[in-house]
Amino acid sequence: MVAKNRIKEGDVLLELEDICMYFGKVCALADINLKVRKGEIHSVIGPNGAGKTVMMNIINGLYHPQNGNIYYKGQKINKLRPYQRAKLGLARTFQKVEVFGGMTVLDNIRLGRHIHLRSGIFSGSAYIGKTAREEIEHRAFIEEEIIDFLEIEHIRHKAVGMLPYGLQKRVELGRALALEPELLILDEPLAGLNLEEVEDLARFILDINKEDRWRVTCLLVEHDMGVVMDLSDHVLAINFGNTILDGKPEEVQNNPEVIKAYLGDEDLYATRA
Amino acid sequence: MELFLMALTNGIMVGGIYALVAIGWVLIYKCSGVLNLAMGEMTLIGAYISLTFYSMGLPFLLALLVSLIIGLLLGILTERVFLDKLIGEPALSVIMVTVGLSFFFRGTIELIWGTDTRVFNPPVFSIEPITIGMISISEVYLWSFVAAIILLVIFVCFFKYTRWGLAMQATADDEMAALSLGVSARFVYAAAWAIAFMAAGVGGTLLGNINGLNISVGYLGLLVLPAVVLGGLNSVPGAIVGGIAIGILQNFTGVYLDRFFPGAVKEVAPFAFMAIFLLFKPHGLWGWERIERV
Numbered sequence: 381m382v383a384k385n386r387i388k389e390g391d392v393l394l395e396l397e398d399i400c401m402y403f404g405k406v407c408a409l410a411d412i413n414l415k416v417r418k419g420e421i422h423s424v425i426g427p428n429g430a431g432k433t434v435m436m437n438i439i440n441g442l443y444h445p446q447n448g449n450i451y452y453k454g455q456k457i458n459k460l461r462p463y464q465r466a467k468l469g470l471a472r473t474f475q476k477v478e479v480f481g482g483m484t485v486l487d488n489i490r491l492g493r494h495i496h497l498r499s500g501i502f503s504g505s506a507y508i509g510k511t512a513r514e515e516i517e518h519r520a521f522i523e524e525e526i527i528d529f530l531e532i533e534h535i536r537h538k539a540v541g542m543l544p545y546g547l548q549k550r551v552e553l554g555r556a557l558a559l560e561p562e563l564l565i566l567d568e569p570l571a572g573l574n575l576e577e578v579e580d581l582a583r584f585i586l587d588i589n590k591e592d593r594w595r596v597t598c599l600l601v602e603h604d605m606g607v608v609m610d611l612s613d614h615v616l617a618i619n620f621g622n623t624i625l626d627g628k629p630e631e632v633q634n635n636p637e638v639i640k641a642y643l644g645d646e647d648l649y650a651t652r653a
Numbered sequence: 654m655e656l657f658l659m660a661l662t663n664g665i666m667v668g669g670i671y672a673l674v675a676i677g678w679v680l681i682y683k684c685s686g687v688l689n690l691a692m693g694e695m696t697l698i699g700a701y702i703s704l705t706f707y708s709m710g711l712p713f714l715l716a717l718l719v720s721l722i723i724g725l726l727l728g729i730l731t732e733r734v735f736l737d738k739l740i741g742e743p744a745l746s747v748i749m750v751t752v753g754l755s756f757f758f759r760g761t762i763e764l765i766w767g768t769d770t771r772v773f774n775p776p777v778f779s780i781e782p783i784t785i786g787m788i789s790i791s792e793v794y795l796w797s798f799v800a801a802i803i804l805l806v807i808f809v810c811f812f813k814y815t816r817w818g819l820a821m822q823a824t825a826d827d828e829m830a831a832l833s834l835g836v837s838a839r840f841v842y843a844a845a846w847a848i849a850f851m852a853a854g855v856g857g858t859l860l861g862n863i864n865g866l867n868i869s870v871g872y873l874g875l876l877v878l879p880a881v882v883l884g885g886l887n888s889v890p891g892a893i894v895g896g897i898a899i900g901i902l903q904n905f906t907g908v909y910l911d912r913f914f915p916g917a918v919k920e921v922a923p924f925a926f927m928a929i930f931l932l933f934k935p936h937g938l939w940g941w942e943r944i945e946r947v
Contacts, residue, residue: 440833466835478830480823490816491823495835497816552830559834 387453387562393418393597394439394563399448401434401621408434409445409621416563416599420613421589423600425632427641431621432601433475436567439599440472441465452563467495471561475568475601477548481541485551488540489526492558493518525593526554530584546577553584557594564588565599570607582607609633617641658788660904666794668900669801670859675877675884675892676808677852680845683887684825686744687736690751692853694758696874699724699854700861701766704773713777720854728850732843740842759868770867777862797859804855805893808848812889821845825887872920876903879927885940894938899923 387393396414400407409431416422424432437443439450441462450457452468460468471492480488497514527533530550535543540551549569556564566585570578588594589611602608608615608629615632617624619641625632632638674696681689689695703720707713735754739747778796782789812818823831824841832838853874860870877892880899884891906922 442829462832463835463837466833472833478827480826482826483822487819491819491834494816494820
């Protein structure tokens with residue numbers, strides 16, 4: 381990836397500018413602004429129905445907002461389709477896991493390499509020269525790094541649809557990592573997991589962000605306040621499509637309006653602290 | 654015994670052609686969930702195109718190649734013009750569009766090529782049967798079978814070992830996730846229709862070589878329906894097994910039941926079989942069953 385070097389740590393990687401999104405007359409997002417800086421974990425919080433997932437779908441390209449602009453590395457990407465954005469280094473996971481249930485774990489993750497495979501159908505079927513070399517390199521990356529990193533060695537040949545939910549989430553994360561993304565959108569990665577699984581996955585997210593091998597900027601949507609406050613560099617709080625506050629975790633945590641809209645009393649966010 | 658073996662081999666051979674067309678059908682269903690009822694007409698179009706070029710003096714294989722290329726273009730065109738807008742619409746409306754397409758194709762064929770039976774002239778394959786042991790097979794059947802098998806192998810390899818095959822499966826499984834991985838769904842759909850058109854074209858050309866070509870060959874193309882239902886709508890190996898099974902079934906009923914029910918028992922049998930089979934295995938042999946996890 382040549383483009384990877386163009387942007388320095390701390391520069392704005394993704395910017396949303398005055399995003400408005402309507403479904404019929406319902407305003408899902410109103411004038412949302414967001415700047416995600418490279419190297420950070422930027423979280424988005426808000427009550428259910430606040431528009432968090434809509435926002436992720438807009439960034440990912442599944443929805444196209446009526447108003448506003450999206451910039452990725454300074455390039456306007458409003459009109460790009462999801463698969464084109466994926467090629468720019470934008471990967472995501474979904475709130476309800478969207479894995480390819482009929483395929484094995486390995487095939488799921490391999491699909492994440494799709495955009496990195498250059499050889500065509502014909503040389504691809506011949507398995508010689510460039511293709512063979514490419515195949516070996518990708519395999520090493522998938523098997524040694526991703527599978528090893530996520531500790532899913534033992535299930536690599538199992539069909540994903542048969543796995544427990546927590547492991548499916550991990551496979552989905554692995555598949556997104558296989559794209560070698562620069563920005564990773566994590567839409568409620570911890571929802572529906574038990575305490576142990578939450579701890580594991582939070583550790584993976586932190587590693588993905590901080591470890592030199594990955595250094596992936598993360599945009600995290602999450603309800604688990606303990607995790608959000610621990611992991612994030614910045615937090616954006618929204619409610620009914622409006623920004624309440626975008627700032628450091630402590631500021632957000634202590635902001636009365638955020639507390640009123642979302643955090644509620646002290647107990648609620650202390651559940652997993 | 655000899656009669657039995659004859660019927661069996663002939664059934665397998667014709668079944669190979671059905672399997673080929675069935676794969677094209679399964680491909681479309683697999684990646685877009687569309688039940689394509691225009692498949693019979695698609696076999697006709699490919700067959701007529703290769704017949705036309707063959708009659709113009711092109712060697713048979715070259716004529717077939719030209720029909721493949723035109724099939725590819727027609728497939729992409731059909732998807733772009735008629736079906737692209739329907740992505741995400743209810744399956745029923747898409748199915749109705751394919752019914753409309755089948756009438757449209759049929760009418761166009763009759764306009765261009767008329768309704769008379771046409772034959773490949775001079776015959777591509779010799780009429781002399783080849784005798785192996787106690788069974789004799791006509792050359793058309795044998796070559797059709799060989800061609801069908803070669804193409805089947807190519808298709809299966811394409812699915813299993815290329816990234817585009819994997820991408821197609823992925824799109825079928827979960828379009829949203831496939832998009833987020835950089836797979837262009839539009840490309841996948843267009844490719845599926847192109848491949849289906851090409852497979853149908855080869856199947857039609859081979860069928861046309863057996864008994865000559867007229868509109869009713871299109872009904873043979875529709876025999877893929879019982880074949881794929883038997884195999885399970887979205888299984889490639891299922892389509893192969895189903896196609897061959899339908900071929901055998903047709904030949905057996907033709908040989909053994911025709912004297913009791915003279916007429917078209919051969920044509921009806923596959924559909925009757927399909928109806929009964931569905932009572933017992935509603936998902937076919939290898940179809941996806943929805944598993945509910947609690």
